[in-house]
Amino acid sequence: MKHVWLIDDDEVFVFLTKKLIARSEQDVLVETYINGQEAIEQLQRLAHDENALPDLVLLDLNMPVMDGWEFLKAYEEISFSNPDKIHLYIVTSSISPYEVERAKQIPSVAEFIVKPMVKDKFIDLIAAL
Numbered sequence: 041m042k043h044v045w046l047i048d049d050d051e052v053f054v055f056l057t058k059k060l061i062a063r064s065e066q067d068v069l070v071e072t073y074i075n076g077q078e079a080i081e082q083l084q085r086l087a088h089d090e091n092a093l094p095d096l097v098l099l100d101l102n103m104p105v106m107d108g109w110e111f112l113k114a115y116e117e118i119s120f121s122n123p124d125k126i127h128l129y130i131v132t133s134s135i136s137p138y139e140v141e142r143a144k145q146i147p148s149v150a151e152f153i154v155k156p157m158v159k160d161k162f163i164d165l166i167a168a169l
Contacts (some may be wrong), residue, residue: 042166043093047079047111048074048100053155057098057131067167073168075103076111080118088121095169097128100156101139108132112146127169130155 044061046054054072061068066160071094073079079097086092101108108130120126130143131153143152 041067042169044068044070044096044098045079045094046070046098047076047103047108048098049073049074049103050100052101056101057157057162060157060162062157064159064163065168067164068166076106076108076114080106080111080114083115083118087118090120090122090125093120093122093125095125095127096165097126098131098153099105099128101130101132101134106164109142115148116146127165129165131155131157 046057048054048057058070058072072073073082083093086157099108099111106114115128126148127150128148129151130149132139133155135154140152143149
């Protein structure tokens with residue numbers, strides 16, 4: 041079973057993405073966080089427990105408390121027992137070329153995906169794990 045974290049404050053996106061994941065017929069456990077602070081604190085607690093870490097993180101950029109960019113900065117500072125375990129994707133409604141380029145400069149970001157995510161894309165992400 042793959043463990044997926046959705047870090048996004050948009051209730052509609054989270055609801056639709058959970059439905060998409062269910063329809064993908066993949067063996068996936070989904071955990072949600074409404075801001076980067078909640079998620080980063082949990083990652084810090086789990087950093088040395090590889091089995092508890094997510095396989096896939098879908099991160100929004102625009103959130104309250106701690107946005108995606110702040111999350112990524114804190115994420116880069118965590119020493120994971122297995123740094124290659126987590127596959128992190130930015131999933132946002134932003135189409136800003138500046139943000140796409142900025143994301144490319146962050147080693148832990150696998151890809152910049154513009155919302156909405158489609159079922160085939162999610163299946164591809166899971167298959168790549």
